[in-house]
Amino acid sequence: MERILQGFERAAGASPAIRFIDVMLRGAGQVMFMDNPLTGLFFVAAIVWGAFAVDAPLVALAGLLALAVATGTALVGGFDRASWRVGLYGYNALLTGLALGTFLAPGAMHFVFVVIAGAFSVVVSEAVGRFLKVHAVPGLTFGFVLTAWLFLLASHGFAGLPAGGLPTAVLPGGATVVASDPLAPGAFLAGVALSISQVFLKDSIIAALLFLAGLAVASLPAALLALAGAVIAVAVAHLAGAESDLVTGGLLGFSPVLTAVALGTVFGKPTPRGLAYAAFGTVVTVIAQAALNAGLAPFGLPALTMPFVLVTWLFLLARPAPAA
Template sequence: MRFVDTGLEGAGQVMLQGNAATGLLFLVGIWWGAVATHSVPVAVGAALGLVVSTATGMLLNSDDASMRAGMYGFNGILVGAAIPTFLAGGAMLWVYLVLGAAASTVVFMAVANVFKTWGAPALTAPFNLVTWLLVLAAFQFLRIRTSPLAEGQFPQHVGAAAARADITVGYLWDTLFRNVSQVFLIRDTGTGIVFVIALLVASRWAAGFALIGSAVATAVVLGMGADADAIGNGLYGFSAVLTAIALGTVFYEPSWRVLVYTIFAVLVTVVVHAALLSAFAPISLPVGTAAFVIATWLFLLPKKRFVPVQHDTIRGGAAEPRQSSGSA
């Protein structure tokens, strides 16, 4: 039961919520969306990645408090969802996935040890690093193939036809919640609604800021003329959702100043995400949640003095939440 509780909290930590009920609802939403979008391997991979990464943390005798908070599971569940999304193959694909999920725990420990010196959390940086390495390595292996999503192409300007969106209530509604569901690489409105409910179970602030981040990101990319289909599928908003939750509710106390600061960070997240799309397209790499990681680090570090702190002041390599005075 302890292992199950730890795993569920790890699932919840993907959106920075150490809550087992939230994690359970996340898994329900993943399976719901995977069935609805005919992508069941993504759900299977997510569950397998969560189990493997959590078990790896236990086998490595990791910090007990961090383990119980689910710190060693959230990168693994994302790796598990990403591998069947961007790669293809038979039995070897699942061996590859297990390797990546286990590696995500080791990479998390390494990144956490480095960044806790400045009081910064590892976030989902291990997920991104492991996924990038696995996708790039797959080009050298006969029995691991890349999916059409990983085909490289040079960046091009978005055409007027692609940027022309038929903005209806339905389009905006779907985009609002698909931005949330795409955190787990699921393109389904129902899944996004389940995820928001899951956040609400843990924190009404987290649910509210997730929707704020989604709405702001949607408005920005529509105004800038990004690809309408990509916007509608939630591909421009998921990192913004994570940034909004992290800065608006976890690492700062909610207030009107924090709200303004968070919205600014969401705008930066959108731009960083677009820049990474252009940079990574030629080498066939998915952007992942890198924009969230970069923007959140940038907007957390100004509150620090850039002086190394004692490692034992940061639990499990993740910055303690609400450590600021409440203003941005």
């Protein structure tokens, strides 16, 4: 595997076109913090599989188009070359494109929005990164959340851009109560797998396995933490009485998966105390997901990965200083 990566790097060094593809793949991998083109290739394969599995290939096209636009915008626009090289301008755009493809009806204006949003996500990511630099915390996927929310809300003002996939705006009500007994094994495993695939807005167990494989080729601890985060999320959400469809569909687990990886290994160390801190953050993210789902219901907006962003920011700002 190392030889494959080295050979690809040599090819990228000799060809601007291959370098561009390399950066795009790294951007895909950066959705889950991995600066690895092979990881990105697995992720792209999972996205394409997940889109075709539900007969929605235009969703994958929207995500990849936004990724390409953002990668090109950051390069031509003169943004930080080191950040561009490792794909840090691409991951928010990829998620934004997938969100617009998922929640907006397809059409010419839809793809115009995807292009504009992909380019704009670069500006948002850079601005957020500069603002947070003084606090030594990363922007995470806030660039995606802010860009997607802006463009999804704008769809209500344009007749040529129907938002057929957005949630119906309703006042929050009580959840459908579920039993506190453990989920059936099949439903539990499905919830765990879909919690991972829903990071990329995909409802596919095969896609989830590809995402885990992509993580594992770059970082086995990250893959294990993603799996652990999904298990914690499904268990906590179910025991708290969340609606069954949300639990088994992974819709309360994708943000906790990201929190577990971020706090457990990317921005922390997998020591016993570090893992306990990450696990606590993962539990809180489940609660934040339910809270933001309810808080945004009157606006008909999905929470996206904002629960992960909010909780991870707070836990990083509050993390204990290393022992002397």
